[in-house]
Amino acid sequence: MAVDLEKILRPVDNPMPPFPAKHMKVASGEEMVIRQVTRDEIPSILQHVAPLVWVERDFYDVVAARVYAELLAYYAHRMQDEYVLVAQIDGELCAVVNGRMVNKDVGMSLHTLAMRRGLRIGAHAFAAKMEYHMDILGQKEVLVVAESPIGFRRWMLEYNLEKRFDVAHELGGVPSWALTRELFDKARDTLVVGRRPVPDELLAKAHEAILPPSDPPRPPDDLLAATRAKYDPTGTALVLQRWKQEGKV
Template identity: 40%
Template sequence: MEIQMKPYPPKRLTVYRSIRGFFGPDVAPNFKGYEMIISQATKQDIPMILDALKTFTTQEKDYYDLVTSRFYSELVAWKYGVLKNHYCLIAKIGGVEGKYADMLLGLANGRMQDEKTGISYHTVALVRGLRVGGHLFAAKMEYHFDILGQKEVLLTAETPIGFRRFFEAWRLEKCPGHHEVGAGELYKLPREHYNLVKTSRVLGERI
């Protein structure tokens, strides 16, 4: 059953770091001092996102091929209405002109299982060093708890990096069963744990 989902209100954060991992053919651009804009993608954005993901589906480093291939297929399923109650958040650079204007920095997705429980799918940073993944993961949890009003989010770690950076820091609870993306062990973030850490991790201001 399709659930009527409240939209995620966009927000902005200031970029304080420099890119240290860039997969493009050119020298990494300097985005320090610019804004990172996090917003919710619509189905009209799917072609743009798929085009950006194509390069990464063959990038074997740090499981990019695994995670982006899964993300790609989920976006296609969402496009055709196969994946229900799905959302996708995107991070772009703001205020930059020229070839890097509105460059896609990363994306995150998930869905509502029901009114009470959310399911986190993937969080992917397309550049390294700007804490894109950390901000998107926090925005995703903010969406589930503060916007959709859910009580818990189910998660799994597809990569060792994801486990170290997100799972240990967010006080996740291990629970029985398997995640629906077909990965490994199942974890959950209860609302009480989210409330304990959100002030230090959910950053930015609404636009």
């Protein structure tokens, strides 16, 4: 008897209501749209995530590698109940966030990957993700972890998250923190912003194409020098810099 292995391997997603797109003005004065993307749009996002795997800074490498895997798994139907939101300015991809519905009461925040920095874009995208779990999926709490100190400041400290250290998070099995409905309601006025509906023109621009980030985080010019300097304070990096200045390397 023939067995359709794909039917066994592919999870059957539970119905999840869509995230209604919203827009906001960021510190630069530009209008940013945050919207949910479909599976078909994932490949165009992956190509902008991939280069960040090589950015050994603020844990971009770890986060980008994991986001790449999670988005690819979503595209290939290998994740249960995942969703992906993107933040765009004039079509430009500025941030990607994703998460998962564990059950009707509990959400699992996966990642926040900001591609433009210094304008609180990642924080706005994270807030939209929490809004999706709380207001759209109607869940009671979301489990959160942070890979970087910046994430820790933005999530654990700004939202005053509760410890759920007895629950292993899906990201590496590390102890979880939790955003409860009460904490979310407290943060609602200060951290969760945005307006709906999104004007047609703005939304159309966002849907038209996912454009590459204009100024994404980049690896250091001289990875060798940077890496050695971390562990070898004897002058190697300086020598390399001097060689570079003199055109020897």
